[in-house]
Structures are given as structure tokens and as C-alpha cells.
Amino acid sequence: MFYREAGDFKTSYREDSQTFPIKFDRLRFYxxxxxxxxxxxxxxxxxxxxxxxxxxxxxxxxxxxxxILVGYAGQVSLGTGGFMAVGAYAVYKLMTAFPEVxxxxxxxxxxxxxxxxxxxxxxxxxxIKGFYLAVATLAAQFFLVWLFNKVPWFYNYSASxxxxxxxxxxxxxxxxxxxxxATAKYMFCLVMLTIVAVLARNLTRGTIGxxxxxxxxxxxxxxxxxxxxxxxxxxxxxxSSFFIGIAGALFFAVYLGAAEVGESFGIQKSFLILFMVxxxxxxxxxxxxxxxxxxxxxxxxxxxxxxxxLGWPTDLAAHIELMIVGALIVIFLxxxxxxxxxxxxxxxxxxxxxxxxx
Amino acid sequence: MPDQLLxxxxxxLNGLMAGVMYALVALGxxxxxxxxxxxxxxxGVLALFAALTLVGIQQGQVPFAHLINAVTGMHVTEFGWKxxxxxxxxxxxxxxxxxxxIIEKLVLKHLVNQAPIILFMATIGMAxxxxxxxxxxxxxxxxxxxxxxxxxxxETLESVTDKALGYGFFIDNLDIVxxxxxxxxVTALTLFSQYSKQGRALRAVADDHQAALSVGISxxxxxxxxxxxxxxxALVAGIMWGSKSGVQFSLSLIALKALxxxxxxxxxxxxxxxVGGLIIGVGEKLFEFFAGPLIGGATENWFAYVxxxxxxxxxxxxxxxxxxxxxx
Numbered sequence: 001m002f003y004r005e006a007g008d009f010k011t012s013y014r015e016d017s018q019t020f021p022i023k024f025d026r027l028r029f030y031x032x033x034x035x036x037x038x039x040x041x042x043x044x045x046x047x048x049x050x051x052x053x054x055x056x057x058x059x060x061x062x063x064x065x066x067x068i069l070v071g072y073a074g075q076v077s078l079g080t081g082g083f084m085a086v087g088a089y090a091v092y093k094l095m096t097a098f099p100e101v102x103x104x105x106x107x108x109x110x111x112x113x114x115x116x117x118x119x120x121x122x123x124x125x126x127x128i129k130g131f132y133l134a135v136a137t138l139a140a141q142f143f144l145v146w147l148f149n150k151v152p153w154f155y156n157y158s159a160s161x162x163x164x165x166x167x168x169x170x171x172x173x174x175x176x177x178x179x180x181x182a183t184a185k186y187m188f189c190l191v192m193l194t195i196v197a198v199l200a201r202n203l204t205r206g207t208i209g210x211x212x213x214x215x216x217x218x219x220x221x222x223x224x225x226x227x228x229x230x231x232x233x234x235x236x237x238x239x240s241s242f243f244i245g246i247a248g249a250l251f252f253a254v255y256l257g258a259a260e261v262g263e264s265f266g267i268q269k270s271f272l273i274l275f276m277v278x279x280x281x282x283x284x285x286x287x288x289x290x291x292x293x294x295x296x297x298x299x300x301x302x303x304x305x306x307x308x309x310l311g312w313p314t315d316l317a318a319h320i321e322l323m324i325v326g327a328l329i330v331i332f333l334x335x336x337x338x339x340x341x342x343x344x345x346x347x348x349x350x351x352x353x354x355x356x357x358x
Numbered sequence: 359m360p361d362q363l364l365x366x367x368x369x370x371l372n373g374l375m376a377g378v379m380y381a382l383v384a385l386g387x388x389x390x391x392x393x394x395x396x397x398x399x400x401x402g403v404l405a406l407f408a409a410l411t412l413v414g415i416q417q418g419q420v421p422f423a424h425l426i427n428a429v430t431g432m433h434v435t436e437f438g439w440k441x442x443x444x445x446x447x448x449x450x451x452x453x454x455x456x457x458x459x460i461i462e463k464l465v466l467k468h469l470v471n472q473a474p475i476i477l478f479m480a481t482i483g484m485a486x487x488x489x490x491x492x493x494x495x496x497x498x499x500x501x502x503x504x505x506x507x508x509x510x511x512x513e514t515l516e517s518v519t520d521k522a523l524g525y526g527f528f529i530d531n532l533d534i535v536x537x538x539x540x541x542x543x544v545t546a547l548t549l550f551s552q553y554s555k556q557g558r559a560l561r562a563v564a565d566d567h568q569a570a571l572s573v574g575i576s577x578x579x580x581x582x583x584x585x586x587x588x589x590x591x592a593l594v595a596g597i598m599w600g601s602k603s604g605v606q607f608s609l610s611l612i613a614l615k616a617l618x619x620x621x622x623x624x625x626x627x628x629x630x631x632x633v634g635g636l637i638i639g640v641g642e643k644l645f646e647f648f649a650g651p652l653i654g655g656a657t658e659n660w661f662a663y664v665x666x667x668x669x670x671x672x673x674x675x676x677x678x679x680x681x682x683x684x685x686x
Contacts, residue, residue: 076475128670129682131397131478131625135617136670139663150654221686267614271482278479312428319493326486333480334468 003351019201036190041183049182050255056296057189058250063276063288064200065243070274071282072204073236074216075125079137081269082144083241085261086114087248089154092163095176095253096156103168103175107192107249114245115238117144122237126230129219141267148261162260165253176253185254192250196243201285203239212236213283279332281341290340298325368527369647370640375533377639378540379598383616384623384631385543386591391625392564393584394466396477400485402613404454404589407492409596409605411453413503414496416446421495443505447593454589462582489610498607503600507535536598543594544632547587556583564626618666624679633677638662 003024010016020026044053062084069075090110095103121140128136148154155163167177174180175188203209211232214222223229252259259265272295280291299321306317336342350357383401390398414421418437427433441449465484469477508531519527551557562570563580571577599609619638623630642661650657675682 124667124671127674129674130474132621132670132674132676134478135621135663136667138614138617139660139667142660142663146656146660150656218686220684224686274479275482278476313424315498316424316428316494319490319498322490323487323494324490326483326488326490329483329486330465330480333472333476333483334465337472337476 003348003354005352019205033194037187041187044182044186046182049186051300052296054185054189054255056292057186057193058247058255059273059276059292059296060289061189061193061196061250062244062247062273063280063292064196064285065240065247066273067277067280067282067285067288068200068204068212068243069236069240070277071284071287072209072216073212073233073240074219075122075233075236076130076134077137077240078134078267078270078274079121079140079144080244080273081265081267082141083114083118083244084248084251084269085144085148085265086117086241087111087245088252088259088265089148089163089261090114090245091249091253092165093154093156095166095168099166099168102170103253104170106168107246107253110249111242111245114248115242118237118241118244119234122234122241125233125237138267141270145261145265160260162258163252164258165256168253176257178257180254188254189250192246196246197285197289200239200243204285208232208235216283275329279329279339281339284339284341286344287339287341290344294340295325298328366644366647368529369643371527371529372533373640373643374636375530375537375639376643377619377636378533378537378632379595379602379635380612380616380619380638381632381635382536382540382543382591382595382598383612384619384635385547385628386588386595387616387620388623388625388628388631389547389584389591390588393560394563394581395474395567396466396481397474397625398588399478399481399613400488401588401592401616402610403485403488403492404457404592405596405599405612406605406607406610407457407488407596408450408454408589408593409503409600409609410492410496410501412446412450412505412593412597413501413600413605415449416441416443416505417501419496424497425494447505447597450593451590454593455586458582458585458589461585462578466581466585467578485610485613489607500604500606501600503597503605505597505601507532507597507601509601530602532598532602539594539598540632543591544628547628556580560584615662618662621666621670621676624676626680627676627678630676630678638665641665 003022005022008021008023010021018026020029040053062080066077066080069077087110090113091103091106094101094106094109098106117140121137124136125133149161152161155161158164165176167174167179169175170188173184175184204212211222211227212235214225214227215229215232215236219229222232248265252264256264276291276295277288278291279294280289281287302321302324303317306312306320307314312320332339383405386401386404387398390396390401413419418439418441420426420434420437423434461484465480469480512529512531512534551560559570559575559580560583562573562575563577567577570580595612596605596609599612603609615638616635619631619634621634622637623632623634642658642665645661646655646657670676
């Protein structure tokens, strides 16, 4: 009834190739933006920001980054945690070395540094494929974590080996450090996420995205029709690591405030973000959002039910949570291997015909 | 011989022994990968689960005690009997076979013909589930596993080398046992796959799923069989690692250590798993010994991966893997 392309006439190429060609989609998108920017900041408090909103926004950035690499370019990576650590330590070094520069620039620069590191560890992908590559990216994960642990320069020779985010402001409002309000954290991450999502969406629609997908579907065939595997794979690693680096920088500077590399950016983080991408849907920007939301909300929900309502001990609840997450992943893969994004697509397809399906 | 060289030799020997332990885990991966093309991330957790179950059965723990206590308010912990090691091992092997059947029925059956990455993710999901399940069933505290394997330093070897070379080699008894067990296991597996009917069916499936189906081999039976064998290998690995360093969560992380072993040896080769394990074991011990002090130590965390990475750049299919041929 509402979801129709009929009667929605396009009179220019520009209109024809816009991101949301269907009017209802476009309106919905603006509505979501308006709520995210206009309504939620008014009501958000510390609990919701720290438990749900800020982790969701940051993980969504990381998931978009990983989805570009795994879902669009087909290069499986298990080094996400390590690359997030690069972003975190880069932003820490930049923040402490150049306090007068805006933290916004620092976060972007941290993304850039991560992109360079990503390209470096992506180079073997030209020779190694599939699972061999996945395991090779583990080298990045373990080596980077070890490096940040062992070289004191990275944590400014602090005695604890931790890094602590100094207080920084944007337009006079604290966005990092202890005095940051929930709204400021939320808005900073939201702005970054919006930039990243728009960028990712448009990259994947254009020439470069098509090259990624050609390489993903069959790299030899793509090479034969003139896609350069070197530049294509390297751009995929660079763009993906850029986003993941931003996510790592925000995760440390805005969300955690203090971080220890093995604990915050270990192998578990790599798997968590890979799960988000798989459950959300490979090769879908919306899927990255859905996967991040699902895996951020699920533990909060389970904890509230098991510990809060049933009164079970927390360690037992944690183990049962592991079981449920594991089982859900398997169930999801069996029921819908293309993830939440596919469910959404099916729902939209149904909605187009509703209420007269024939 | 100078002391330094002797010491390096001892480090090499210890590395070889450690390599055998890695190879034990890697074997399980190779078996499943060959028979079903599934990269089974859950292998390490299978080892943890097997070790937990073994300790639980041996000590007569009540399964799900923690859960039962939380739900009903009772305080049950143990049945109050102890079961001899051999019987407990047999019972645990039975549990692992049961687990293989359940995995096939509930998971693998529904995922036939999916992309390899989906199957890989499913095994990660299973790993999470089993980890939580093992903890809920037997409790998450660190347990000691004792099935009567010899512990400590081998004194005969030490005194013999001391007399012959003037320098006593320190080799763990357990490592020697592990080496013997690994040799026995590989021999048994090779004999099984070469000379038994099921073993031949197994190799047929590994070669070509559809061709195997067309000559009347039941894929589902082969999968159950191969997961049972992998479960049994996991049990052996669990016993060895559990006796060495206690049964705890970190046991499941040895799976990650087995990955570079696999990459070096090739995913499809049993001898590759052994040789890869030995190279990684010796390589990381020697690297830690020579370069570790210069760059801050704890290099064992990443050396194996970087070695495998560098190696793969030159030989993408690993040492013994089948040559990767791609067509458009």
C-alpha cells in the first residue's frame, strides 16, 4: 500500500541512480536520521549510552569496515581486533602528541594509519586465498597485540601498560575523558557512523565496489576481464581498515576511556565483529547495522532476563549466554545463511505486493 | 661441545616435543577437512570438552550441578564415587561419539551444499555453544587431570646425557609419552584409512563427494564416523594437554595454535600436520631462545603465524597440500 515504485517517475539520470530509488525508502531513511539526530539525544542517559547506543554505533562502523572486506571483496579476515588496536593506539599517540589539533581529525588520521597497516598485512592476499588467508590474518592479530604490549613507546611508557584517553573537546564540548556527557559520546559516534555509512554505501555502488564484487565472485575471471587484482584487493584492505581503525579509535577514546590491548582488542573481538557481519548479512550495509544491533542487544537482554529476573548467579548466566549465542549463530546459519539483511529483503518484497499479493 | 650449543639442542628437542602436541590437535582438523571440506574451528573446544568430561566422570561430579543448584536451591556436587581412569576414558569416548551424532543430526545435515565460509562460521557457533555447555555441565574452575601418565623430568635421560656429554638434558616424561601416543595414533589412523572398508569409504568421500555418493557410500554415516574420530583425537589431545597444564578455558585456544601448523603442512595432509607441527614447535622455541631476549620475549604468541604467513607467500598450498588449480 505504501511501498510502491509505481507512480514514482524518474525524469533524470540523477534521480534514477539515487541511493534509495523508492520514495517510501527515502522517507524512511530521513525519518531514521531525524530520530537518531533529533530525538534520541534528548532522552539518552548514561546507562543507555554505555550499554547500548555507543557500542552499537561503534560496532556498526567496524562491521561496515569488515563487511567491505569479507562481504564485498571476499577476503576473509580474522585480524579485526588487531586493526582496531592500531586505530586505538594511533589516536592515543596523536592525541597526546598534538593536543591542539581537533580530536575529530585525530580519529580520521588514526583511520588513515590503520589503512596503511591494513594494506601491509593485506599484501599476502595476492598469493593466499580462502581459509589460508583467514589464518594468515591471524598473524596480524597476534603480532599487533604483542607489539602494543611490548614496545613501551606506544603507551607512552606508562607504568600500567594501559592507555588513557585525555580530555578533548569539539566545539567546546567534551567528547573524550571522564567529563564527557552521554549525549556528547552518542553524537560524536553517530556523526562518524553517518559519514562512514554514506561513504561505504556510495563506494560499493560505484566502480570500485563493482571491482570488489568481481574479485569476490571469481578473481581469475575478474582479472581476465581487466580488473587489476593488486589495486582492487589493496583498496579493499585500505578502505576496510580505514573504517575499522576509526571504530578502534572511537572504541578506545570515547567508549572505554582506558584500554589494555590484549583485553580490549583480542581475538574475541575479531570473532565478534565477524559474527555481526555474518548474522547481519554478507555484502550489505544494512546488514552490518542489523548484525551489530543484534549482537549488542542480545547479551544485554540475556543478562537482564537471567540475572535480573531469574536471579541466577552471574557466572552461570555468562556460560548460558555463550551457549545461546553459539546456538543462535548455528540456527541463523541454517535458517537464513544470508543473514538479517536477506530477511529484510524478503519482507520488502512482500510489502511491495501487500495487501493484494496476486 | 660448548654449553650454548648443547642448550640450543635441548631447546630443539623440547620444541620437537611441543610440536607433537600441536600436531595432535592439527590431526583432528585435517581429518574433518579431508572428509567434509569443513574447516572445523571447534576442534580445540572439542578437546576442552573431552578433557572436562573425562575429569568430571573420573571424579564422579554431578553434571549440571551449578544449574541444578541455581534452579532448585539444592546443593549437589558429587555422586561420591571415583571411576578408574581407563573406564572413564572409554565412557568419555562414548560421549564424544554421541556428540558427533548430535552434531551431524542437528547441524551438518542442514548445512549441506552451503559455502565453506558458512560452514566455518557454523563451527565457530558450535565452539561457543560447546564452551558454554562444558562450563555449565562441569563447572568453569581449573581442574587437574590425572590418568596416571608419568609426570616430571625424565631422570634416566638426564643422567645418561650428563655422563655422555657432561650436560643433562631436561625432557618432560609427559612429552615423551605424548610423542609415543602421537606415533601410535598416526599409525592407527593410517592403517584404518588404508586397509579397512570404512577407511576406504572415507578416502572416497574425501576425494569426491558426488562420486562417493553415486557408488553407494552413505555420506551421513561417513560424517558421523569422521566426527567421532575427530572427537577421539580431541580426547587424546585433551588428555595430553590437560595433564600438562590443567583443564581450563585456555585449552580451547590451542586450536588457534594448530592453525599455522595446518597452513604449513597443508589442510589436506596427515603427514603434513605432523611435519608442520614439528617445524612450528622447533621454530618458535629456537626463535624465542635466540631472538626473544633481544625484542622483549613472549614471541611464541605470534611467531608461528608470521612463519606460516611468510611461508605461504612462497608456497600457497602448504608443504604437502594438494596443488590448487583454478579454472574460470
